[in-house]
Each structure stands twice: as structure tokens, then as C-alpha cells.
């Protein structure tokens with residue numbers, strides 16, 4: 001599933017970035033060499049990152 005259509009970032013990419021230490025969507029996107037544009041995806045990306053971090057804790 002695509003999380004960020006501006007950057008074609010998939011849910012799997014965001015989850016992997018979170019598991020690799022990204023604590024917020026900006027860090028996750030930066031680790032993929034991208035950055036937020038319209039910002040519409042940020043709430044969902046934040047949720048995914050929170051889920052991954054909770055699962056890892």
C-alpha cells in the first residue's frame with residue numbers, strides 16, 4: 001500500500017525506516033532520500049511509526 005503518493009513511499013518502507021530508528025515521518029522519509037511535500041500522508045505515517053516503535057519496545 002502506498003502511504004505517500006507524492007513520493008511513492010510504501011507502508012513497508014515507512015515501517016522499515018521506523019525499525020531502523022526513524023522517530024517521525026520526516027526522519028523516515030529522509031532515510032529514503034525523500035521529504036514530505038503536501039503533508040497529507042503525515043498523520044498515517046506517524047501512526048505506522050508509532051506502531052512499529054511500540055512493537056519494538
Ligand code: FES
Nearest residue numbers: 004006037038041
Ligand atoms: S502524500 Fe506524502 S507528502 Fe504528499
